[in-house]
Amino acid sequence: MIDLKKIIDIYPDGKKQAQTLSLETEKLILSMIPEKANYTLIAVGGLGRNEQGIHSDLDLLFLIEDWKYEKEPMEVLRKFWDLDLKLGYSIRTIENVFQHAREDITFFTTIIFTRLLYGNSEFYEKFLEAKKAFFFKNRSFLFTSIYPELKKLSYIEKDRTILFNQPQLKNGFAGLRGFQTVKWFLEIYPEYRELEQTDSYQKAAQSYYFLWAVRDLASFLTERSISQLQIEILEKLVVYFGFKKLFEAEEFLMKIFHSFSHIYDLLLLLKEKMEKDLPMKKNLFSFFKRKKEDTQITVVNNKVFLKEESVENYLQAVLYAVRTDFELSESLIKKAQLFFSEPISLNPAEKEIFKDFFQLESKLYPAFYYLHIMNFLSAYFPEYKKMIYRPQLDFYHSFSLGQHSIITLKQISSLYQKEHPFFSKILRELSFEEKETLIYALLLHDIGKIMEGNHIHNNQAIIDSILSPLPLSLSQKKDIAFLVIQHLVMANTCQRKDINRIKTILGFASEVHSPKLLKLLLILTIADIQAVSDNKLSSFMESSLFSLYLKTNVILSGKQEEQGLFEEERRQIEDAVSKDFPDKKEKIMALFPEEYFIEIDNQEIKKDIQIIETYDSYIDIQKEQDILKFKYYGKDEKGLLSKIVAGFTLNHLNILDSKVYTLSNGMVLDYFYCNPLLENLKDPGEEEKKNLRKQILTSVSENKSHNIQLFANKLYYWAKKANLVEIETLIELRKIEENLYYLFITARDFPGILYFITDFLKENSFYIIKAKINTVGLRIYDAFYIRSIDSSQNINEEEIKEKLDFLIKDLKNKFELK
Template identity: 20%
Template sequence: MSLPNIPKQRAIIDRRKLSAAISDIVADKGAMEGRQAIVEQLRTALESGRTELERRLLEKPGAGHESANGHAFLHDQLIRIVHDHVIDDVYPVGNRSMGERLALVAVGGYGRGEMSPHSDIDIAFVTPDKPTSWCEQVIEAILYYLWDLSLTVGHSSRSLNEVTRMAREDVTIRTALLEGRFLWGDQDVYDAASNRFWAEVVPGTEGRFIAEKLAERDARHRRMGDSRYVVEPNVKDGKGGLRDLQTLYWIGKYKYRVRSARELVDKGLFTQKEYRSFRRAEGFLLAVRAHLHTIANRGEDRLTFDLQREVARRMNYADRPGKSAVERFMQFYFLQAKHVGHLTGVFLSHIEEETQSRSRISEFLSSLKPSRMIDGYPVEGGKIAAPSDDWFAQDPVRLIEVFTLAEREGLEVHPSTIRIARRDAGLIDAKVRKDARANALFVELLSGRKDPETVLRWLNEAGVFGRFVPDFGKVNAQMQFDMYHHYTVDEHTIRAIGLLSEIERGELAEDHPLATEMVPLIKNRRVLYLSVLLHDIAKGRGGDHSVLGADVAKRVCPRLGLDEQETDLVAWLVRYHLLMSATAFKRDLSDPKTIIDFVSEVQNLERLRLLTVLTIVDIRAVGPGIWNSWKRQLITDLYENSVERLRLGHKAHGRDRKVSAKKETVTQMLGSQGHLVEDLDDRFDDAYWIAEPEDVIAINLPHYQAARAADHSLSIHAQYYEALGATLVTVIGDDHPGLFFRIAGAINLAGGNIIDARIHTNRVGKAVDNFLVLDPLGKPFREEQQLQRLKQSIEDALANKIDMVPRLAKRPLKRSRAENFRVAPVVLFDNDASNRFTVIEVNATDRPALLNRLTRAMFEKSLIINSAHITQYGERAVDTFYVTDLLGGKIVAQDRLDKVEQALLDAIAAGEPEPEDAQAA
């Protein structure tokens, strides 16, 4: 294998000139004394070559293959020059023995000639037998030169026998050698290694190699999120990325001995059109990766938000009405990833068919087995297929039918049939969309009982989904340019449907016990599945997607066969699909008014169940790590409180009864210390007993008693709170103004984020404040050292031992990606959400110490905070506070509200970056 012809090679690197310069240095100073000068010559040539290649890439920003081959060429020339210098000037030998021979082999991506600006350089040093001391010295000297150039070198040094033996044993080594390219040195040694590889390693191992590479691919996909449509994709290792294309090439080369991807056409694995699609996708992905490396000035393969905008600019994407340059670029990226997926399916299908056709035993067994047909569709090897090339043209409804049958019967759709479906998707027109049978088949598929997620994804990738439901087509490959959503809208929706199906099948009972228990009680399955399909259908249209989506539901549901009552229910669920999460995460669930308001909208138990399940799958499908124990508990608490209210109405358990029941439970939980409930009864009022869970009270009371007995003015406790997957921090001490903002700042300085806070002042003026805390990655602190750091930070802050304001200002962002977004700050007041408190909701860009700034501003405006509920949606912080004035009343005067609002906006602005550093979100 050799590199393609590189145009104007000397503009990249002039090997003859550089070699002459090194020879002059050696002649003047000698090889050892002149070493540093030689390194400088090499470094200058490397930087100059990179600069030239970057210039060419900017001139032709989509020329991925040219850029990749150019960087491989640049490094080839440098390594050849270094090799020749080392054997001629550093370790010269007059007559080398047969053992003093050395071949340099470029392996892996470097061997393939596909190098990005900061790719690793993988070299195999191959010797005829065990390396002689001269070989070892030469290899070491070459490596030191490369390391001095700050190159990342993956290297191995092996004899011919070792190369053969290790390749047999290790699929990674086998893959690297598969793409081995003679770089320099002894050609005969390289030829021997190559011949032995193909004669002694490959024969008979083709099937195992294919299986291992596909297993490796599947594991990599799982690591990367197992989706082509993650909004920050990995260009190299992500699903639909370069590594997937390389896997096809590896399999083709190993099994069919092809030397280039073009030869896959000759072997019948690709059509000419599919090969062009292969090259186009590969060239685009290589170009994107080259831009990424250049912008980041390192080996960066993840297309993060901050880099997406810059890559789009460098690749000459421009804004269009309704779609920004970065959104257009990313949509094209996902289109290429989709092509890669299609090519993978076609390629592997051909290999599988050929393997089966070559097996005489398989043919004999097949002849004995009667051909299976399902509704006119033949089934071959567990795959349902179209019986003829014009099958869908005869009746376009079959484009839905084939996928529905696949889901119903638990079959795959044959890749060749998906190929035909992609070609014929345009046959779906208004007439097909109105066809009652087509709509019934679609709803059956959507609410299938086996695996609707997988089959809907096939339907989507075949282009049929978006044609049959045009509103869904509008959100196809649509990214959500924020840090909260991990997937494109269509992928998020399909994942949510899959989660619902898994819950219904009882496969997620441990993660989602509430939903698992609830789904069998829901009377109308298809309403639930359609609400999941349509909940985000109106994203990207401007305006409230919930309101717009309800209008879409009212239009689409009758076409899909739903009656008026079902349509209204789906529309209501779409309209209010965010109501439950907003209430659970941003409101005080111990406040009776919260439950009353929520239930007044929900109205009945069936709607509550539907909304609860929809909420759970929606949150869970946002991305990894979004759903956690804390959110599960809040949703469960809201559901249970609402069920009680719906079933008993105004006869719901009264306040006194609830307090008594809690006291009995806590007494039992405390065991031998149960007497503390009665002993401290004069300290804690009913508001405390209503607000706190029994297990937290059972933690608080012994701590309070111990502090009281020891006459401690301040008592701080931190422990892992397993039930909610968070750390519980309790501060007990003399109450004084500004306690909250000081504690909030101290927790932030210790690396923690408050997600919930309940502030209590008991009857004798003691503060008993409970905070739930997570680290910046959403994990609890549980190590003793971490817990001690939290406690010490709070103690120092309350004792004024630290100057908090400058210390907080130096705290870095939890995630630097937040700098790429700007959330317009909004302060909302609600005097109807609670009978006792004014509720203040603050939306702002999540910044270091935001909570400290907000609570300090409220302290300075003489507000008393009773509870705080902290929620992050990626870069967006939504902090809700239940407050009163100093006399315990609501804040109602407009001028007072205006002053509080301005103070909070000023507090937000004090922590914001400069406008040019962030993008409006």
């Protein structure tokens, strides 16, 4: 058999790997063919191109002169199958080959490159002559098959197409298949071969063989043919290359993104040349408009063109395009990318035009996206260029670093377009200078990730030098620096702390300093969170941010004394309860803790009261977008939360958020927001809901939590996908008042971790008063307010923290998270 490891070790270059494996494969094939056979064996597909991939199919064509020899190749095919070789084969006459090629574009492309492996050379020459005549007569079949796909490609969509953290190496149009498409086309249309002399082709060829080597190695390590670089495959590559840090893995993935970019650029160039040869259509110039007699801008077919290049003209072209809902032409974008390949500084006239961009409101995102793909932003602050192709392997962000940053502006445009009762109002009331400050901060808030290490510390180290040459006032630069350095503080406060405690609000207010920065930080936080995966803000986080903003603003604006911070909010709550429940106001206000009314809206309160008045124990299940919302109502008892959590885990439900309320009547009302790990639970019917209620209630009553370890170990994919990311465990435990402690834990998430934490608290005689559970990507942020069951017990805080730390480390080892 072929020594694949030897080929990889000796030939790191993808081209040499492909050629060597093709040669070794050819030797293997010939060693199994009898001396005399009534067929001619031809290498097609990858083997025909002399590019055999590791664990890829062997593409073979058995050419026979007469159908009476059809069964003869089966003898050698059985030998191949005995060796577990993957085959893509066909047995055909010459006439049948081209009859099938007329009908199937995949087979058509498979026979473009062929090589004789065995048989009658004269018969093979006859095949080649027939192939040459066939392709000359039918080559338009390839043109009409390729062009519709190429037509979809554009400079505008390039980044959105290629920048995925689990890239498609083989079949994506910017991957191996893209370059192979160009090679097919040039073989059938030799008049386009001047393309091979271009810089774009040379870069794409180098990228192609780099991607080939990556795919070969991935296929070797996984012992199967790889098309997509999924998380577990990337992990194997990281181990193979000996990367010790996430930053190194991201650098490696950046090379893949750049390779995609070169192949995509070549496809765009081919598209451009193909379009020049398309027959002219009568309505091609159905719309032609010159903006003004003295302008450099023209519009053809709703696409904006530029006559003369300059920074001012490019900025004007973008403004004109977004204001009129036209598109920038491909040629304009392509020229702009070259024009802005070097750093720039704006003259006074250009600065004035650039200021118009910050007032575009709903058109803000398309305008800055054009600046992004034209390389203007990279030329304006060169550090931005390092963000564009950098992946974010934290399994939290869906987009690359550059894409995430620019998509934050999409969220701002959305706030202008879709009226939000509170956040949109704040945004619209910002002054021009505040809007400008906000947009700069959004574009640069993750700039520290271009360097190794903690990106907040990096932000602090480099932001002043980035802002220094920009045409901004000193106060603006100071505010942008604050927002960039502190962009996580508002989200972290909501996720990690009790925002209903006066000390939390006072601490947060002392970090923010002013009502102006509070407003900007609020909008920045909303845009940043939503740009993680281009999704809507969760209702839980939205209400938390809203409440934190209101309370902090009261202090920073000096509208109210600190001790009266919650009086107005409580009065509004009481008015709402009186309106909806006039006869039960006092009873209801006494039953629930105050934060319940702050965090839960009136419609949900009505439903909760109906549950309380109807049932002794109940579980309500509702679908909200892609998650399931559970309400658990029942009698409070020691270790109840750990039993409930065990019920969720055993039923393939991963808890993302929770709100835990202890009522004055000795009952609990707990909200859980869960991600279903099984497909049939993502939109459960009434029967599935009934079974879930039964199983969770059974878990609570029978305490089936001993099954957790066995169950969680079976979730192999969850454990393995986290290995790339080193997430530090942090534990905070402090005494708030007599026999009341605050416990905060941030650590790597995995199935059942909440159960193990709550069970630990139960076993150590702690009673959970309140819990705030939050999961972001692969990290948990869990906060608990706990009391000791024995109020006279002397709590050793350091000892509890050490035990918890040991518990989590032990769990990591058990789940193979090393």
